[in-house]
Amino acid sequence: MAESSGEAKVYLRLVIDEEKNKVVLAEAGKDFVDVLFSFLTLPMGTIARLFKKHNNKAHPPVSVGCFNNLYTSVVDIGVDNFQTEACKRMLLCPRSVSDVQCQRLKVNINPTEREKYFNCPLFSRCRLCSNFSTTRCQCGNMMKEEIRESQLKVEDSKQHGVFVSGGDSTTFIITDDLEVSVKSTGLVLERLKSLGCADVSKLGEKFVGIGPKEVLTLLQCVFSSNAPLTETFLNKGSALHGLTRSYEPLRPCMEKKDEAEPEKVSAINAVVRKQDGKILFVESGDDFVELLLSFLAVQLESVLEISGDSITFGCLANLCRSFKGFRVVEETKAAPADSKVGVLPCFYSFQVQLPGIITLEPPVYYRYMDSSGKNPYALTRDPNKITYYHNDKLVPVTLVDPKSDGNDHQTHCSGFLKKETKFTVSDDLFITPMSSCSTVCLLKKLQTNAEDVDVQEISISKAEVRMYACVVYPVI
Structure with a gap:
């Protein structure tokens, strides 16, 4: 792989079984382990986007279950089907609650810009701002004027690390199937014996420098191989492929719509092939599609x-x-203690989302006079900040939900898609806005006659929402 001069790298020492051309162990410092652990903080939509960008003629596309199809659907769906332009952008480049920590990685495959803030010309009266310049203020003006945020002090990453603690001399052992442990002589001997590599005369060593391209290849190999270190550094990712592990998919019970069902969260019309009961595609409203799109975040x-x-x-x-x-970075204090599944950044609230997933509340900001920029004001999250001018004071400012179109003046909106919009969803999760000819076109594409299918209504309960997630996440 070509490497640009001067790019940041992390380093890895590989212990190799030269006869089998297989990595036995790897030794690395905390810089590489932090990069490895950062994979788990990536939103699934980000992984799909990175894979799409990284694919080339030498490497066939690596698919992550149906996420590639979901992500491609968002790319193809017109902006008019979303509540606002910002909604589509939020799904195409989903934020992670770990974005700030990941900016301290020595090699970061998903560098994100510092969040920007915008206000309207009547900011002194409206006291509203947004992360998107396409948001409309309650006064009717667009929020196009960028306003500076006073940065909070960031702790020294060299002392505290990103996801693991320890000094620069701390060394970790990583197995080919990605078990990570602090290095010790006893552990190394134990691993060598357990892998049948006690005869160290047959082992070789290799030192590798790893930049962004190698990290991306490693991430792809994590999804396509049970030996990602061997695949990445010895085979150069030559066996990259889509995820093909078979599993028995769960299917929801097909039953008539029951208005009295208290746990029902959505209802869809499934076009089912009579011959084998296979769902060819479904027709649904925006609520079910939002459930699918929430998986990307x-x-x-x-x-x-x-x-x-x-x-x-x-x-x-x-x-x-x-x-x-190993994780030492404290969980955000904004997340409730009983959140066991996951946390989404503020404003990532969907009409229907997975049980146990919570959305953070937006932070509280204050406005103060600022003479250092074009905008006469600046923002801070520090309520004790000393202002430049003695007669000035900190004024609370509301961060507007970018999913709000400005007419309802909401600072908290649930849902990315326009209400009452209808969609068709294929069995492999390609989503298309419904049109008068979409059903006919889909049947022709599937080479299926109208008399060979039935339409059945499926009610989806809260318990079944988690089941749908399991079907969409066939990772390896």
Whole structure:
């Protein structure tokens, strides 16, 4: 792989079984382990976007279950089907609650811009701001004027690390299936014996420098191989492929709509082939589609929690167990203590989302006079900040939900899609806005006659929402 001069790198020492051309162990410092653990903080939509960008003629596309199809659907769905322009942008580039920590990674494959803030010309009166310049203020003006935020002090990453603690001399042992442990002589001997590599005369060593391209290839190999270190550094990702592990999919009970059902969260019309009962596609409203789109915002670590024992995750499960054992960065204090599955950034609230997934409340900001920029004001999250001018004071400011179109003046909105919009969803989760000819076109594409199918209504309960997530997450 070509490497640009001067790019940041982390380093890895590989212990190799030269006869089998296989990585036995890897030794690394905390910089590489932090990069490895950062994979679990990536939203699934971000992973799909990175894979799409990284694919080339030398490497066939790596698919992550149906996420590639979901992500491509968002790309193709017109902006007019979303509540606001910002809604589509939020789904195409989903934020992670760990974005700030990941900016301290030595090699970051998903660098995100510092969040920007915008206000309207009547900011002194409206006291509203937004992260998107396309948001309309309650006064009717667009929020186009960028306003500076006073940055909070960030702790020294060299002392505290990103996801693991320890000094620069701390060394970790990583197995080929991504179990991570602090290095010790006893552990190394134990691993060598357990892998049948006690005869160290047959082992070789290799030192590798890893930049962004190598990290992206490693991430792809994590999803496509149970030996990602061997696949990445010895085979150069030559066997990259889509995820093909078979599993027995769960199906919801097909039954008539029951208005009295208290747990029902959505209802869809399924076009079912009479011959074998296979769902060819469904027609649904915006609520069911929002449930599917919410999967793009969920972090990989949460995927493992959601799916539980329903799917075998191979090396990802090993990585997740190690991550939980080593993580030293405190969970955000804004998250409730009983949140066991996952946390989404503020404003990532969907009409229907997975049980156990919570959305953070937006932080409280204050406005003060600022003479250092074009905008006469600046923002701070520090209520004790000393202002530049003695006669000035900190004024609370409301961060507007970018999903609000400005007419309802909401600061909290649930839902990305326009209400009452209808969609068709294929069995492999391609989503298309419904049109008068969409049913006919789909039947022709599937080479199916109208007399060979039935339409059945499916009511989806809260308990079944988690089941749908398990079906969408066939990771490895």
